Amino acid sequence: MLHRGMDSALVVENEFMRSHPMTAVQRAKQIIEPSAAQALPPEAYRQAVDQADLAISITDDKANILFANDAFTRVTGYTKEEIIGKNESVLSNHTTPPEVYQALWKSLAEQKPWAGKLLNRRKDGELYLAELSISPVVDATGTTTHFLGMHRNITELHRLERVVANQKHLIESVVDAAPVAFALLDPTGRVILDNQEYKKLVTDLRVKEPAHTVLDSLLPAWREALAENPQQLVVSNREARIDRAAGRARWLSVTSSVIGMHSDCADSYFCAAGQPGLLLVIADVSNLREEQERARASALQAVLAEEERTAAIREGLSAAIFRLEEPMNVMSSAISVLQRRDPASAAMLQQALSGSREHMEALRQVIPQSPQEIVVSVNMNEILRDVLEVSTPRLLAAGIIVDWQPAATLPAILGRPLQLRMLFKALVDNAIEAMNIKGWKRRELSLTSALNGDCIVVSVLDSGPGIPQDWRYKAFEPFFTAKGGSGKHIGTGLSRAQQVVADHGGIIDLDDSPSGGCAAIVEFRVDGDPI
Incomplete structure (x- = not known):
């Protein structure tokens, strides 16, 4: 049994042995082969406790101090002579909540x-926060x-923790109040930090991670680059267009930067290298872009109207020349026959034919030429939305309901924007006329x-009367029209549309739509190679 007058170092030793019990094998080995611990004199335990950097005290069961080491005197400011025999409550500042002492x-x-x-008070009156551990x-x-x-004095540690917590709260408040969305991605692409504006994007775009949708649009191979070389993903004010099945398109301006992050795993303590993260700053510029749009x-x-007018003139003149070629070819055959029977009449006809050909050639010279466009990177969704905007007055006038279902993101292709707009406008106009x-x-x-x-696939489906099977190939012939025909799918010829598709290495096909109307399906390869 331990008594209050017993050597305090032995109390510490017994407490240590009680809290670190040995197994039966260890005890047997200790009996057979005395350990180094058995050979230590009791004074070694006293010296170890006295010289420990942690403030240690031993009290009786009433909390009266029987022993205090050197660190205890440094932390509290009391000498051993002053503190021995005093109750531990002498250190209390009497501001610690009673519930804490009750739990203790x-x-x-x-x-x-x-x-x-506990909040304690030193001898000189200075307050300090003590982190305390008491064992019976x-x-x-x-x-x-x-x-x-x-116990130990953690006042400075507490101050630093509060400073860090305050800074964290301040940063979070500023980030949440920012009018732009923030998203921090780890090397696996997981979003580990965001703000309120980012959460609004989740709801508005109806996607799980808007950051992934934006990166898919701007940098399709971003996942591999994030893991191998994140610097490839650094962009500044790059705009991404996100189209939605319902609602207006969203334009997002994106700036990204690489952020060094340190691992919180224990094995990374001595490792200075960290894992890079990608910080995305996303600003919604939809209103600005809508004004520009x-x-x-x-x-x-105005450009499309002018091009349509010019194309109509071009097709009209080409059709007239094509039609005039037939009687001129007949005249040429007649001249060949008359050469043997009536050379004089043949000569007169030949003169008239030559004059006619000169006039036709002059007519060919005044046919407006197709505009020469340079090949640029094209967003197909943007082309289609332009066509819908231009066609809106006709669609409203005809009472047509439009179901616009774009892919959220599409890779850009190389093409001629004006020709592509004319292509899809022709298909939409054809559908409007049909219904x-x-x-x-x-x-x-x-x-x-x-x-x-x-491949990028664009489908234009209408609920009109459809197009007969035997007309589906004729529809692409020059000057073909079904207006005023059998009451089936009516509209203008699609030879120009087919030519534009061919110029871009794609294919176009006509089929039945689910509603019984006509379905025009256009396909382009992303790499630009012919299909």
Whole structure:
């Protein structure tokens, strides 16, 4: 049994042995082969406790101090002579909540160790925050005889923790209040930090991770680059257009930078190298772009109208020349026959024929030429939306309901923007004419874009009367028209549309739509190679 007058170092030793029990094998080995611990004199334990950097004190079961080491005197400011015999409560500032002391004594009464923080006062009156651990010392009869207390001054640590917490709260408040979205991605692409504006994008775009959608649009191979060389993903004010099945398109301006992050794993403590993360700053510039788009749409409408007028003149003159070629060819055959029977008449006809050909050649010279466009990078969704905006007045006038279902992101392709707009406008105009029949009730136009493997597929589906099977190839012949025909799918010839598709290495096909109308399917390879 331990008594209050017993050597305090032995109390510490017994408490250590009680808290670190040996296995039966270890005890047997200790009996057979005395360990180094058995050979230590009791004074070594006293010196170890006295010289420990942790403030250690031993009290009786009433918390009266029986022993204090040198670190205890440094932390509290009391000498050993001043503190021995005093109650531990002499250190209290009496501002610690009573609930803390109640929990402390309840735990010790149950012979359980207690750890926590107390606000103490040094001898000179200076307050300090103590991180304290108290363990009851129990004798062989199960009675608590002493308490072993160890504590340290964590005032500076507490101050630094509060500074860090305040800075963290300040940064989070600033980031959450920012009018732009923030997203921090780890090397695996997982979003580990975001703000309120980013959460709004999740709801607005109806995607799980807007950061992934944006990166898919701007940098399709971003996942591999993030893991291998994140510097490839650094961009500044790059704009991404995100199209949605319902609602307006969103324009997002993206700036990215690489952020060095240190691992919180224990094995990385001595390793200076960290894992890079990618910080995305996403600004919604949709309103600005919409204003620009409205101005551009007005200019585009004028350009398309002029091109349509020019194309109509070009096709009209070409058709007239084509039609005139037939009687001139007949005249040429007649001249060949008359050469033998009536050379004089043949000569007169030949003169007239030559004059006619000269006039036709002059007519060919005044046919407007097709505009020469340079090949640029084209966003197909943008082309289709331009066509819808330009066609909106006709669609509204015809009472047609439009179902616009674009792919959220599409890779850019190389093409001629004006020609592509003319292509899809011709298809939309054809669909409008097909449904704009007196008495036709169901008027629905579906326009979709999708990425199918390495091809971009655009579908224009209408709910009109459809197109007969034997007309599907004739529709692409020059000067073919079905206006005023059998009441089936009517519209203008699609030879120009087919030529544009061919110029871009794609294919176009006509089929039945699910609603019984006509479905025009256009495909382009992403790499630009012919299909």
